[in-house]
Amino acid sequence: MGLENQLVGDNVLVTSLNKLVNWGRSNSVWPCTFGLACCALEMIASTLADFDISRFGSEVFRPSPRQSDLIIIAGTLTKKMSVMVKRIYDQMADPKWVIAMGACASCGGVFKSYAVVQGADQIIPVDVYIPGCPPRPEAVLAGLMKIQEKIRTERLDQRRDFKPGMLEIPTGN
Amino acid sequence: MTDLLIIPIIKMLVIFGVCLFFVAYTTWIERKALGHFQLRYGPMRVGYHGLLQPLADAVKNFFKEEVVPDNADRAVFLMAPVISISFAVMLLAVIPFGPAMTIFGKRIDLYLANPSIGILFILGLATIGSYGTILGGWSSGNKYGYMGGLRASAMIISYELSLAFAVLSIIMVTGSFSLVDMVAAQQHFWDWNIFREPVAFLVFMISGIAELNRTPFDMPEAESELCCGYNIEYSSMKFSLFFLAEYTHLFVFASLVTTLFLGGWHGPVLPGLVWFFVKTFAVIFVCIWIRATIPRLRYDKVMKLEWKFLLPVALANVIATGVVVALLG
Numbered sequence: 001m002g003l004e005n006q007l008v009g010d011n012v013l014v015t016s017l018n019k020l021v022n023w024g025r026s027n028s029v030w031p032c033t034f035g036l037a038c039c040a041l042e043m044i045a046s047t048l049a050d051f052d053i054s055r056f057g058s059e060v061f062r063p064s065p066r067q068s069d070l071i072i073i074a075g076t077l078t079k080k081m082s083v084m085v086k087r088i089y090d091q092m093a094d095p096k097w098v099i100a101m102g103a104c105a106s107c108g109g110v111f112k113s114y115a116v117v118q119g120a121d122q123i124i125p126v127d128v129y130i131p132g133c134p135p136r137p138e139a140v141l142a143g144l145m146k147i148q149e150k151i152r153t154e155r156l157d158q159r160r161d162f163k164p165g166m167l168e169i170p171t172g173n
Numbered sequence: 174m175t176d177l178l179i180i181p182i183i184k185m186l187v188i189f190g191v192c193l194f195f196v197a198y199t200t201w202i203e204r205k206a207l208g209h210f211q212l213r214y215g216p217m218r219v220g221y222h223g224l225l226q227p228l229a230d231a232v233k234n235f236f237k238e239e240v241v242p243d244n245a246d247r248a249v250f251l252m253a254p255v256i257s258i259s260f261a262v263m264l265l266a267v268i269p270f271g272p273a274m275t276i277f278g279k280r281i282d283l284y285l286a287n288p289s290i291g292i293l294f295i296l297g298l299a300t301i302g303s304y305g306t307i308l309g310g311w312s313s314g315n316k317y318g319y320m321g322g323l324r325a326s327a328m329i330i331s332y333e334l335s336l337a338f339a340v341l342s343i344i345m346v347t348g349s350f351s352l353v354d355m356v357a358a359q360q361h362f363w364d365w366n367i368f369r370e371p372v373a374f375l376v377f378m379i380s381g382i383a384e385l386n387r388t389p390f391d392m393p394e395a396e397s398e399l400c401c402g403y404n405i406e407y408s409s410m411k412f413s414l415f416f417l418a419e420y421t422h423l424f425v426f427a428s429l430v431t432t433l434f435l436g437g438w439h440g441p442v443l444p445g446l447v448w449f450f451v452k453t454f455a456v457i458f459v460c461i462w463i464r465a466t467i468p469r470l471r472y473d474k475v476m477k478l479e480w481k482f483l484l485p486v487a488l489a490n491v492i493a494t495g496v497v498v499a500l501l502g
Contacts, residue, residue, distance in 0.1 A: 027219045054214070055218055055223075
């Protein structure tokens with residue numbers, strides 16, 4: 001994680017800081033410009049006039065994974081592509097969240113085949129699953145709101161990139 | 174003591190604070206305006222009509238992980254955003270924001286400095302600021318970043334020419350390099366340089382937008398070709414600094430258009446300071462409008478536009494201005 005790694009020891013600041021940081025993070029979730037299949041078109045549609053993902057401050061689709069907070073696995077995840085998806089996920093700067101959009105990304109969908117990964121959660125940790133084939137843009141917005149809700153109720157020491165001992169005073173010399 | 178030290182420091186803080194506030198809210202204006210141009214709402218959920226959006230973005234970016242790639246040139250990589258933002262902010266020093274005011278019996282000029290070569294100062298520092306872009310792209314050890322840096326330097330080299338020639342014709346008309354003198358020369362509506370030098374105004378607008386790397390000419394960060402170009406490896410606050418520098422440049426460009434062509438702070442009824450910001454934000458709005466209207470040009474067409482069209486036009490305009498100024502004495 002970012003700056004809060006530098007906080008060591010029991011800090012009174014941490015709870016209020018948690019609130020502020022969670023407020024900031026939840027209201028500016030910038031997704032990665034990344035789509036795999038037909039679901040990507042519904043994801044694109046969610047940024048357009050009728051649905052407008054920018055109301056939540058999320059229309060800033062960053063082309064670089066370094067600047068994005070959210071990766072939407074939009075479409076069928078083949079085994080060949082899974083390497084790239086894993087690499088993009090690894091390149092993203094913490095904190096990062098993942099939405100598995102549609103049946104294919106959630107569980108392989110209709111493609112029960114040797115070529116398709118049976119769910120994105122086989123390779124990267126998924127926060128929110130959106131059902132549908134493909135899901136409507138409203139469902140994408142609902143998924144985004146779920147992510148926001150998750151960020152708002154999150155505690156610093158419960159994040160999965162939190163390492164034990166991160167907040168303790170270093171002992172020894 | 175007060176005149177030499179304290180008043181400039183107060184002015185510096187006020188200019189820095191107020192302008193960076195406006196710059197931060199330029200991002201909000203851009204997102205809202207782009208939204209409404211595309212029949213959307215833009216940010217709505219944080220504060221009234223998304224008014225706290227810049228704050229939320231800042232908080233998020235502040236607490237995001239900083240990534241320094243292994244094959245980046247670490248020192249240059251860390252310096253590049255600093256170069257970008259510091260030279261952008263320095264430009265604010267010579268812009269005349271309004272007429273002189275009297276506070277506590279003291280005459281306060283609403284500019285930080287009035288060097289006799291004000292406009293050269295701006296042209297020079299704006300070009301140095303682009304070193305941030307170029308070095309940031311080159312040092313990040315990424316081929317897209319490298320291409321972005323390369324394109325940024327090509328853009329600066331070519332568009333700086335027509336920009337300088339457009340400014341040159343204004344200097345010939347005014348007879349001074351100082352921005353304060355230029356504003357003073359445009360007191361009456363029909364004296365505004367936009368009426369005296371319409372060609373220079375158009376050339377300045379086009380090459381200024383190119384210099385800012387904004388959308389019809391956003392070569393260094395062309396999303397569809399270079400991902401996001403020079404800032405591709407930058408995360409968290411370093412990326413924010415690049416972004417802030419870009420919008421500070423936009424603000425400075427808009428205030429330059431106001432100062433050089435639109436009569437500076439002159440205007441009826443309202444105080445000068447208000448007129449300055451009204452005009453500046455009108456120019457910023459036009460820039461956003463252009464962004465929402467025109468798609469990106471191809472790279473070779475951008476170069477063609479400059480070398481085969483804008484530069485000859487600007488040169489001819491300088492010659493014509495010289496002839497007219499010489500004839501009128």
